[in-house]
Amino acid sequence: xxxxxxxxxxxxxxxxxxxxxxxxxxxxxxxxxxxxxxxxxxxxxxxxxxxxxxxxxxxxxxxxxxxxxxxxxxxxxxxxxxxxxxxxxxxxxxxxxxxxxxxxxxxxxxxxxxxxxxxxxxxxxxxxx
Amino acid sequence: xxxxxxxxxxxxxxxxxxxxxxxxxxxxxxxxxxxxxxxxxxxxxxxxxxxxxxxxxxxxxxxxxxxxxxxxxxxxxxxxxxxxxxxxxxxxxxxxxxxxxxxxxxxxxxxxxxxxxxxxxxxxxxxxxxxxxxxxxxxxxxxxxxxxxxxxxxxxxxxxxxxxxxxxxxxxxxxxxxxxxxxxxxxxxxxxxxxxxxxxxxxxxxxxxxxxxxxxxxxxxxxxxxxxxxxxxxxxxxxxxxxxxxxxxxxxxxxxxxxxxxxxxxxxxxxxxxxxxxxxxxxxxxxxxxxxxxxxxxxxxxxxxxxxxxxxxxxxxxxxxxxxxxxxxxxxxxxxxxxxxxxxxxxxxxxxxxxxxxx
Numbered sequence: 001x002x003x004x005x006x007x008x009x010x011x012x013x014x015x016x017x018x019x020x021x022x023x024x025x026x027x028x029x030x031x032x033x034x035x036x037x038x039x040x041x042x043x044x045x046x047x048x049x050x051x052x053x054x055x056x057x058x059x060x061x062x063x064x065x066x067x068x069x070x071x072x073x074x075x076x077x078x079x080x081x082x083x084x085x086x087x088x089x090x091x092x093x094x095x096x097x098x099x100x101x102x103x104x105x106x107x108x109x110x111x112x113x114x115x116x117x118x119x120x121x122x123x124x125x126x127x128x129x
Numbered sequence: 130x131x132x133x134x135x136x137x138x139x140x141x142x143x144x145x146x147x148x149x150x151x152x153x154x155x156x157x158x159x160x161x162x163x164x165x166x167x168x169x170x171x172x173x174x175x176x177x178x179x180x181x182x183x184x185x186x187x188x189x190x191x192x193x194x195x196x197x198x199x200x201x202x203x204x205x206x207x208x209x210x211x212x213x214x215x216x217x218x219x220x221x222x223x224x225x226x227x228x229x230x231x232x233x234x235x236x237x238x239x240x241x242x243x244x245x246x247x248x249x250x251x252x253x254x255x256x257x258x259x260x261x262x263x264x265x266x267x268x269x270x271x272x273x274x275x276x277x278x279x280x281x282x283x284x285x286x287x288x289x290x291x292x293x294x295x296x297x298x299x300x301x302x303x304x305x306x307x308x309x310x311x312x313x314x315x316x317x318x319x320x321x322x323x324x325x326x327x328x329x330x331x332x333x334x335x336x337x338x339x340x341x342x343x344x345x346x347x348x349x350x351x352x353x354x355x356x357x358x359x360x361x362x363x364x365x366x367x368x369x370x371x372x373x374x375x376x377x378x379x380x381x382x383x384x385x386x387x388x389x390x391x392x393x394x395x396x397x398x399x400x401x402x403x404x405x406x407x408x409x410x411x412x413x414x415x416x417x418x419x420x421x422x423x424x425x426x427x428x429x430x431x432x433x434x435x436x437x438x439x440x441x442x443x444x445x446x447x448x449x450x451x452x453x454x455x456x457x458x459x460x461x462x463x464x465x466x467x468x469x470x471x472x473x474x475x476x477x478x479x480x481x482x483x484x485x486x487x488x
Contacts, residue, residue: 105169
């Protein structure tokens with residue numbers, strides 16, 4: 001049994017708050033916010049649920065330009081926004097509870113903000129042909 | 130107004146099996162605000178997807194959690210199968226449903242035991258874990274693993290259950306139902322449990338929805354939110370009805386879990402009756418390309434596995450939104466205004482799994 005197809009609507013950052021207000025007013029539950037790299041930039045996806053159907057909104061993102069926080073509309077967003085800020089280095093403006101980079105402790109700053117890991121196989125030292 | 134003081138709670142605390150830290154802002158004995166901080170056990174498992182073959186990664190995804198490991202593996206596989214357009218054998222979907230329900234019972238019994246322990250109810254704790262052993266025995270017998278089962282594969286499962294095994298499982302269900310009835314009776318009627326849980330840690334119905342709570346936390350506040358209702362996997366053929374309670378307190382969340390034990394037994398009986406014969410693993414060729422948000426119902430609530438691939442053997446991104454992370458905002462709300470002595474009980478009622486949350 002295959003799972004239902006999902007649609008992802010891409011919008012401009014400027015439209016985000018307006019769209020989120022609409023989802024909130026229509027009684028949607030915030031399911032999650034995720035981030036993934038897309039070429040040299042990033043994309044942030046907001047997922048909502050109502051009547052067991054998932055709907056996704058996507059905006060482009062970068063480490064230079066802050067994204068307006070939606071945590072004043074959906075308080076639950078603060079955990080996801082802090083997580084993305086810590087792992088990817090993408091700034092959010094106006095987070096309701098802002099940990100300022102201390103939500104997830106990592107050994108290097110913004111580990112997911114770096115390019116994809118490349119796997120290089122090396123022979124162990126001292127091993128000869 | 131009394132002077133405010135901050136009491137640190139965790140990361141090491143007797144009721145916390147895993148580390149989370151809360152700064153509790155107190156006025157006298159009352160909590161005014163709770164500020165959580167996490168990150169003590171972040172392992173970077175999602176990043177590993179970039180250097181491991183997407184088929185090997187199934188085993189890493191199972192290790193995200195040491196309790197609901199099976200469902201993590203199954204949900205990751207669902208995501209990859211969806212973007213690869215793989216229709217897995219129906220029998221494999223039924224087997225996944227059976228093992229998922231065993232995982233749920235194992236997790237709920239573990240939690241009920243820990244919850245009893247947090248109230249100082251040692252005898253009840255031991256009884257819960259004694260029954261849990263019977264569940265773990267079945268998991269070990271059928272998969273080879275008590276905690277990490279390792280039977281999920283992209284395309285199905287690697288182990289089957291023969292007719293004799295299914296009959297044996299069916300024969301054990303009445304005994305388990307009796308055990309659950311006795312445990313549920315204590316959690317429902319015992320004065321100690323009632324005193325420590327009733328009317329405490331209230332999460333109103335509208336707040337539970339607004340704060341994005343999931344699992345027994347939102348179902349204990351009157352919402353029938355359960356991903357199994359979407360009919361993913363074999364659940365479309367099983368007679369499933371979510372357990373919902375309206376009291377919205379710690380007692381309601383506890384009883385949702387206790388009653389879900391019976392739902393799991395019913396679903397396993399259903400699945401054994403209806404499981405079709407056939408293969409358990411579909412052939413998988415090539416590499417995935419595309420993206421999908423797979424979701425499933427874990428013991429703690431809805432889990433989301435996002436997978437994104439570009440046709441290579443290493444995925445571009447794997448992101449897991451675990452139920453504990455989704456329940457943190459609800460926890461912050463429940464703690465504001467409670468008594469300091471109730472904090473451990475309230476924290477436990479979201480069934481926090483920190484290793485899972487931080488990945």
